[in-house]
Amino acid sequence: MNILLKKISGVLLFVLLSAKFTFAQKTDMLPVTKHIDSTKVFALDDLQLMVFRYHPIIKQAALLSESARAKVLQSLGYFDPELKAGFSRKLFGNTEYYNRWNNELKIPLWLAGADLKVGYERNVGTYVNPESRTNGEGLSAIGLSIPLGQGLIIDARRSTLRQSKIMVQYAEADQLKQINSAWYSIVKDYWNWYYTHKQFELVNEGLDLAQRRFKALSAQTLIGDKPGIDSVEAYITVQERIIQKEKTAIELQNARLILSNHLWNEAGNPLELPADALPQSMVNKAARPNSQLLDSLLGQAANQHPEILKLRSKGEQLAVEKSYRQEMLKPKLNVIGNLISSRTGFNSNVPGYYDFNWSNYKVGVELAFPLFLRAERGKLREVKIKQQELDYDLQQSGREIRNQVMASYNDLSAYAAQLAVQLKSIENQQVLVNGENQKFNLGESTLFLINSRETKLIEMKIKQESMVAGYQKALAELYYKAGTRAVLN
Structure with a gap:
């Protein structure tokens, strides 16, 4: 009699949970990606191609050098012939x-x-x-x-023209800085999308496992091989993972929208990243950076960093200004002769x-000839003070940039080391999950332990993808701090 009641209660419990499970399946309309379609992969180099062709910020940065060249043209106007009548x-x-x-x-x-x-x-x-x-x-x-006196070596018009030409170099350095900054921000948004997409996939895989386990346990409950409480616990796990899936789906959608901010077409119209777009696959998760990369980037930062180039251009401009102000200390002596x-x-x-x-x-x-030259001497002193300030700024900026590059390199090395350990940990956790499943089939374990180890495995895989995204962000930051961009294949 007790056995019969147990089976009847098990049947009722299965029917109730199956109805709820069916309802949950109907209300879950999010797609599940099981097979990778290469035509849907949106790689980082595809993003780079679109950004550097059509992004408004990149186009805006290009106007900086154009504006500087326009000022050179204005300065050349001081040498235009003039006809008076x-x-x-x-x-x-x-x-x-x-x-x-x-x-x-x-x-x-x-x-x-x-x-x-x-x-x-x-x-x-x-x-x-x-x-x-x-x-x-x-x-x-x-x-x-x-x-023959003031203005023989350099005068106002030659000083203006020389400084405007130097400002073209300054503008080009500033343009490079803005482009690098924009690209660094875009790369971070791409890897955020990568991480949320991988997180969604892993949570979805975990939900599939929980659903299959629930179906299997429900069937075993019907024939009396498993207690009804196991079905309840299995269904609770399904519900928890459905909630987690909904949460990660929203995060993925928001990350996709943020990345879409950087997508434009040739006509200047905004584009949306398709919902079925896939990030590039990271087979080799992360390689430990070598010291040659650090030496190369330190040399790049010391010689070609946009901030350093801007300061050096400013120094050249002040050198011209100093020469002009020194020329102004001479007496005016103009000789005019006509045949x-x-x-x-x-x-x-x-x-x-x-x-x-x-x-x-x-x-x-x-x-x-002014007798005291106070105005001229004051302006010359002001220029010299600006040069001293610039020297200090250049010295400090160079040191800060070097240390920032080294700090980013250390972060990259740390991510590589952590990823290597994480991969081993995942392998070991997978062994524990497989062993726990075998023990459960033999009746020597509980569903609670299986769910715990499986949940831990999913969390470890999500953490691994977070590390992969963090590694790629750190790599982009390393190049950004060095004043350049990584070359994509």
Whole structure:
């Protein structure tokens, strides 16, 4: 009688739990990935190809160097030839007081800060100053304006042009820094997606195991081989893993959305990462980095790090500014000389004593010198102080960058060592799970121990994938701290 009641209660319990289990299956609409389709794999190099072609931040960073080149073009404007012309006339009471027409073409020269001038003037009239009066044909002139003191070595326009060219290098370094920073952030988002995807797969596999075990135990309960309490415990495990699956599914969906922020097409429209997209497979989980990689990246950081390049460009700019400020301490001494002629055309017939020769000229000298030079000396001192600050900044930045590279390398080495241990631990845990299953089949173990060891195995595999993602992030950080990017195959 007791055996019959036990079987009836077992049947009722199985029917009840099966109904709940069927309902849980119907409400679980998330896909389960069992076979890897290579056409759905979205690898990191695929992401890199899309990012560097279409990402707005990468395109925006490219504008930095374009803006700097535009400033160089503006600076070149100081060396553009300039044409000036002026005409004035006064006529009153049938008397022409003056009739002036002055034209000048000034061509700035790089050498010695000189200006080449070609001019024509015609000044006639009753009341024109005799020193500027010309004949009816006017006079032509060609000459130079040369600064022999201040401005001979370097002047404002040459200083501006040199500094603007240096700022192109600064902008290119800043552009590289922004691109590296954006790519580092994108790589971290990719490996976050990788981890959440692997976590979801492992939790889903654990749910499949729990569902199969529940079905098997329920069948054994019906024939009286297993107690009904085992079916209840098995179903509780199914419920726990369904909850865990729902949680990881949301995490995977959010990680997919975050990664989609970096996906754009050629037309500039945003793209969404497909729900069935798969991350690349990491067969070789992590390799212990060698010392040659560290030496190479330290050399890269010391010579080509964007921050170092920016500081060096700033130093070159200050060197030009210092040279200009030192030049400003000299007195102004400008010499102006022009040869003049009454020739108004190349084919004009002009007597020799009215043509261009050393007997027909205009010369002038300008001299100016501030007595105390306080403004100039103050600006020069300011530039020297900025140079000292820059030297200290360069020294400190170089040391910080070196230590950051070494710290990232240490993190990478730690991840590699931990992964090696984790792989061994998973193998050992798998042995324990297999052994516990064998003992349970022989009636020498309990379902609680199987579930505990199996749950521990799943957690260890999830931790392993977390370490793999952490290793890849640490690898990306190592290159980022060195001021460069890892070359992807």
